[in-house]
Amino acid sequence: MSLYNFKKIEPVPTSTDFIDIILSKTQRKTPTVIHKNYNIGRIRQFYMRKVKFTQESFEEKFKNILDEFPKLEDIHPFYADLMNVLYDRDHYKLALGQINTARHLIDQVAKDYVRLLKFGDSLYRCKQLKKAALGRMATVMKRQKDSLAYLEQVRQHLSRLPSIDPNTRTLLICGYPNVGKSSFINKITRADVDVQPYAFTTKSLFVGHMDYKYMRWQVIDTPGILDHPLEERNTIEMQSITAMAHLRSCIMYFMDLSEQCGYSVEDQVKLFHSIKPLFANKPIVLVINKIDQVKPEDLPAEQRAWIEEIANDENATVLSMSCYNDLGVMDVRNNACDRLLAARVEMKLKSSKVNDIINKIHLAQPAARDSLVRMPNIPEGAKDRMKYDVNDPNRPKTEKDLEVENGGAGVYNVDLKKRYMLADDDWKYDVIPEFLDGHNVADFIDPEIEEKLEALEREEERLEQEGFYNEEEDMADSDEEFQKSTADAIREQKKLIIQAHRTAKARNYPTIPKKVTNKTVTVDDMGRHLSKIGLDGEAAMARTKAAGQKRSRSEAGPDEAVREAGADSRSEVADAEAGAQGFRNVRQKMEADKQKKLVQTQSNKMGKRGESDRGIQTKMPKHLFSKKTSMGTRDWR
Known part of the structure; x- marks a missing residue:
């Protein structure tokens, strides 16, 4: 059925719609902006890409039309003749042939103009070649107006079949x-x-x-x-x-x-x-x-x-x-x-196929294992059930009758053991034995086990009274005691290792000094304290007093000299640094830094975006949203 479901054929657009679909797709899917810093090689690639993309879009649409419409040589003769009756075989094949010819023409146009674009020597020349290529493709499509209209009518009628x-x-x-x-x-x-x-x-x-x-x-x-x-x-x-x-x-x-x-x-x-x-x-x-x-x-x-x-x-x-x-x-x-x-x-x-099928069929027959004649056997209970009569008072009782007699549903439990077929009927309600290691546990149970157990307990009580063994005596084994002491030693050693590791980690932190409690200590007090502990207190006091005195300008460094020189000297130094970087003064350097940040702001927003990334640069393309024109040309394509 699915081979002849013509409802899946996609609609065939008219020639003008065909051109609008392809050109708008080219506009949306390819780069649209050429910057003034592009070299001629990049400009050629820009326009070659547009021509190739347009040709590929036409190719894709044509291929879909040619593949989806049924080929009269490939479908069932019933549908081939029916289409000949309804649509005229020659007209139908001619329309598909025109579409196939248009596909080849557009491919040839694209090849010719891509070859010319490779040698374009200016932006204007490349743009005009691209324009001419797309224009010739659109002209080829306009000539297919009647074929496309006919195929659309055929598609609509096929979908209704x-x-x-x-x-x-x-x-x-x-x-x-x-x-x-x-x-x-x-x-x-x-x-x-x-x-x-x-x-x-x-x-x-x-x-x-x-x-x-x-x-x-x-x-x-x-x-x-x-x-x-x-x-x-x-x-x-x-x-x-x-x-x-x-x-x-x-x-x-x-x-x-x-x-x-x-x-x-x-x-x-x-x-x-x-x-x-x-x-x-x-x-x-x-x-x-x-x-x-x-x-x-x-x-x-x-x-x-x-x-x-x-x-x-x-x-x-x-x-x-x-x-x-x-x-x-x-x-x-x-x-x-x-x-x-x-x-x-x-x-x-x-047909010839039936012999192959019959050869694959094999009817299996069981082989006789001996010459005994085995007649069909019906069990006694089954015979009774075969003679069952609902109105007979002496009929054998069914499970339903037993259920009614014993309290009904929810009260009566079906006895599943009464139909067990065993050597002795007394075994039917025995406890089902348990198996351990392939042996039936019930086979090894001694029926006099309880009497023997009581005799063994009496014998133990007698031996206890005679002092044969003492229950409070330590029964620990020497090997067990050795293992226990070894385990305790290992646990103690493990605790010591963990404690040492934590102590070592604590040493990595800097030592925090104690806060000074007495804020009235003077330099003389410090000298006396150092003398008491055996150090040279006078030398330390002399260094401390020298550090507190102000140095002369000749002893000071260049930075300190600038600080003491005043605001004029500082501005001169800053201008000198700006001049070393190529600026006239500090103000010009600050302005340059400001402009640098402004220029980088937009690039930072765009990230790594390039001109070929997908984006809608033109929200309303003119060729899709402008009104119909009755006069003039459409050079803006």
Whole structure:
């Protein structure tokens, strides 16, 4: 089914929409700004990229159109002929060929202009070459106006066609107009085909689906056909002829013996023989409709002979029904389905593939292990259940009867052990033994274990009283005592290692000096303290007093000299430093620093953004939002 789902074909835009789509995509997806510091090589690459991108966009759109539209050589012959009837095979292939030619022309235009752009010697020359390339591509597209419009009409009509699977189980309804074909498909399927009391109400193929024998069937209602040469049949009739010629189906030819359809019985019989070559190797069901008006038995002998002649065909079956009062409708449907199933099986058996399948099938037969005859055996309980009678008071009780007698549901518990088949019935309610190491624990239990245990306890009490062993005596083993002492020593050593590690970490921090509590200590007090502890207090006092005296200008360094010189000297020094960096004075250096920060602000905001990064530089491109113009040129493209 999915192979012939033409609803997935994308819409085909008109030539003007095609150009707008491609050019706007080029505008959005490629760089749009050339800065004045670009060299000529970068400018060439800029415009070559636009031409190549436009060509690739055209290529992508053309490829989608050519791939999605069905190729008449690759699809089923039914759909190929149906498209030939509806759209004209030559016109359809010519339109697709025009699209393919346009694709090659645009590829060639792009190659030629990219070759010329490689040798562009100025910004103006490159821009004009790009403009000419895109203009020639747009001109090629404008010439495809009629082909694109035709393909869009074909796409819309294809999407409205019913999804017909040419290989599934199909009932094909055909015949003269107004003989009850649409009424029949509405009765047996979920389809809703328009039914009117005039001819050619159905102008195209309609498909309905139904279920029969757990299988899905499709029923196709074809437009009515008339009895005249093939060359004179119109498009509506040719759809029916195409379906009958190519679909593997059961042909249901409808006839109206009452002639209310407007055509005589003789004309309907002639039409059957006229289109009979299309029914080769297909089961045929001749459906006599409207038997509520005229039955086959009511016909003159001559007309009955015509119908019997059709019935004598080995592939044909004559059935009668009435859609008005639903008489025989389902019998006709079931008979047609059975005929088609039998024909499909017969066709498969005649094919060459069936031998390969039969060779792969193997029917397994069990081999006899001895010559004994084993007759079927029915257990006694099963025999009783086979004779079970609800009204018999002496019948065997069922679990349901026991449940009712013993309190009902929720109170009665089913006894699952009573049907155990054991050597001794007394074993049924024994505790299920436990297994340990592959042995049944119950096999090793001594039935006199409790008596032996009591005797052993009495013997221990007697030995205790005689002083044979003392319970309070230390039972510790020497090896166990050694392991315990070793473990204690290890734990103690571990504690010492952790403590030493923490102490070492604490030494890494700087020693915080104590706060001075006596703030009235003088230099003389410090000298006396140093003398007491055996140090030279007078030398230390002399150094401290010298540090407190002010140095002369000759002893001071250059920085201190500048500080003492005043504001004028400081400004001169700053100007000298600015001059060393290439500025006239400090003010000019400060202004330069300010300008430097302003210039870098925007770049810092943009980060690593380049001119090829995606962005909408132009919020409203003119070629998309400007109004229609009646005069003038469109050079702004």
